[in-house]
Amino acid sequence: MYKQIPRILSSLLAACVIAGSAAAAPKVVTDIPAVHALASKVMEGVGAPVRLLPPGASPHGYHMRPSEAAALADADILIWIGPELTPWLDRARRKLNAKAQSLTLLGVPGTVRHEAREEAVFAAHAADSHDHDHHHGPVDPHAWLDPVNGARWLGAIAQALGYIDPANAGPYAANAAAGEAELRVLKEALNAELAPVRNQPYVVLHDGFQYFEDRFRIPALGAIRLSDGAAPSPRRLATLRRGIKASGARCIFREPQYASSLAAGLAGPDVRTGVLDPLGWDLEAGWSLYPALLQQIGTNLRQCLE
Numbered sequence: 001m002y003k004q005i006p007r008i009l010s011s012l013l014a015a016c017v018i019a020g021s022a023a024a025a026p027k028v029v030t031d032i033p034a035v036h037a038l039a040s041k042v043m044e045g046v047g048a049p050v051r052l053l054p055p056g057a058s059p060h061g062y063h064m065r066p067s068e069a070a071a072l073a074d075a076d077i078l079i080w081i082g083p084e085l086t087p088w089l090d091r092a093r094r095k096l097n098a099k100a101q102s103l104t105l106l107g108v109p110g111t112v113r114h115e116a117r118e119e120a121v122f123a124a125h126a127a128d129s130h131d132h133d134h135h136h137g138p139v140d141p142h143a144w145l146d147p148v149n150g151a152r153w154l155g156a157i158a159q160a161l162g163y164i165d166p167a168n169a170g171p172y173a174a175n176a177a178a179g180e181a182e183l184r185v186l187k188e189a190l191n192a193e194l195a196p197v198r199n200q201p202y203v204v205l206h207d208g209f210q211y212f213e214d215r216f217r218i219p220a221l222g223a224i225r226l227s228d229g230a231a232p233s234p235r236r237l238a239t240l241r242r243g244i245k246a247s248g249a250r251c252i253f254r255e256p257q258y259a260s261s262l263a264a265g266l267a268g269p270d271v272r273t274g275v276l277d278p279l280g281w282d283l284e285a286g287w288s289l290y291p292a293l294l295q296q297i298g299t300n301l302r303q304c305l306e
């Protein structure tokens with residue numbers, strides 16, 4: 001009788017191991033809400049990714065809490081924009097989890113990349129005169145605000161997850177394709193929605209919207225803070241003040257990430273203030289956050305500028 005026990009135990013164990021390997025989704029860690037949304041779409045029906053950045057935090061500078069460091073240390077793969085957006089995450093990743101796979105979205109082939117702008121008042125350039133071979137400066141990391149990049153990254157995430165979890169490669173690819181189709185529809189709708197307010201000058205609080213501006217041909221006049229969030233010098237503010245006056249700018253957009261006093265200081269009686277949030281902190285987490293984030297930026301621009 002007692003001889004049976006080991007056999008039963010080992011077959012039970014084997015069953016557990018098989019069931020476990022089929023059900024366990026890879027541990028996926030992401031950086032910001034938009035990337036969490038894209039990974040959520042690809043993992044639909046399989047599992048759910050974790051997001052490191054807590055609500056309201058700025059990705060440009062953050063200190064991880066122990067629970068976030070533990071999630072990163074335990075990850076199978078980190079999917080993130082790249083060190084240009086989150087230098088703190090780059091340092092933590094090297095220290096905590098050298099073995100995890102890393103998918104750096106700014107490095108995905110085919111990603112549209114713009115050079116970071118430095119001017120307070122941007123040089124005007126025609127949308128069709130881009131010479132991408134010309135760009136040698138640091139990249140502007142806010143590349144998720146171009147839905148063409150979002151669509152490209154859905155495919156790259158499906159590929160990366162299919163590589164570490166081949167059993168679910170089929171669902172990953174199908175989910176990515178469904179998300180890409182949704183984004184194509186959204187892009188056309190936003191193009192139509194923004195048509196009446198193109199060429200209305202406006203100012204943003206931090207230079208985080210270049211990818212949206214370029215994709216939808218709705219260029220900002222300038223930005224108060226630089227693309228890494230650095231505070232403006234008095235000279236920059238003076239340049240911007242002159243630019244606003246000369247252009248007859250309609251709107252200044254503040255951001256939930258930053259105190260609104262700088263934007264308020266530049267607004268005059270003829271200049272309205274609006275809100276643009278490049279991260280989407282007030283939106284519900286999950287796939288729907290990504291299209292909702294782009295739609296929210298489009299709607300807020302149109303409402304303030306029309």
Ligand SMILES: [Zn+2]
Nearest residue numbers: 142208227229
């Ligand atoms: Zn930013």
